[in-house]
Amino acid sequence: MASSKNVVFDIVGTLVAYDHLYNAIDIRLGDRLRAEGVKPWLLGSAWMETAEREYTNLSISGRYVPYAEVFETLFYRVLGMMGGIKNPRQFASPEDLAWIMGEYQKMTMRPGAAECVKKLRDAGFTVWAFTAADLKRVGGYFQQAGVELPAENLISCDSAGVGKPDLAAYKPLLDKLTSENEGKTPWFAAAHLWDVSAARRAGFKGAYCTVLEQEALTDLFGDMDVIDDTLPGMADKIIAHQAGN
Template structure:
């Protein structure tokens, strides 16, 4: 008798790969100008991502889905204005923006991601990627970092026309798994908790947000400070469930 199938779906951007290349590009291109205005490049980068995620989500909710990359690009000058720059289009140029956006192709894997996948696969799990980015670009992150993730194991919100964390975005994968053991793993607590509310088991890594804010999102089934630790906890939790049902 074959072993029951088990799955872990990973968020990618911000989870498996870091935003550091974008932060570094902001610093190298505009850092001195930003610091002269008492603006930390990394903080500007963080608020840019957060604002883009909000606008992306709001557009999706209102039935006007637009790719995250396009939303992110459009908000650049608005973010400079919100940071206190009186004339954003004199402060920075379209060439500056193009340089920063080019770094979207160069996001690096977070420490321990490859080991995490290997631990899970050795324990019989299939690893999947579910992203708000386009599949070609996001798969390139894995290829560039030497991490195996088959193209058939990708799902993008772009193909659904629905952004996370709408419940409708997670459900197609759950339907595909047809009642098999299914985990969702991310470094964004809003993402893990959203998936958990639709029926996934939730695995959260603190590598990005540090503070899980469980008063807002609740406690996930697995919480860890590194990806290998998270993988080992998923495997242990799965084995415990299997032993109880045996």
């Protein structure tokens, strides 16, 4: 089926990097963590991965909770799972957590993210954002980077109360973009392979960038329509694929 000139992006982890958050953990807790043999980056990654899992589990069980709430609530549990940290609520104070959550609001676009969006727009594509995060926070990431995104093109799972990768989460936007574009299939682009894989099964064309996960495990998640190691490279391949329709 022919594809349309609509690209839906995942945002946090894809266009927005986790680096600022992980650096904030290092600034606030780094010396304490290293004294226990824990790398700040490892804590950040474990915290993020655990939150994504539990957010999804809550959603598919019918108890949807906004991602940021899940993320903050799980901090002490994840901290306590780090080797050697037996009293996590004594190890890190509520003030520590509040400061880190404040820095969470300040994460920045990846190198190449703005170029990726510009390439697509210059080629006539309309860019959309579909996120598990809250609209205010994600809108702030775009504003900080000076990348324009109309409010109507930014959609959160919070609106329907169904989290990705439940296929039902992708369906409303897929149906909207398909019906408005003569039945042509829109694109979904992400640096989370599970996200692109689910979107593709829901009916999107799938574009995957390895910038976050490094390895394209297509034997596990299935084939993609486009794969590239950089965001601008992924944009080029979407454009080239579209030209070949």
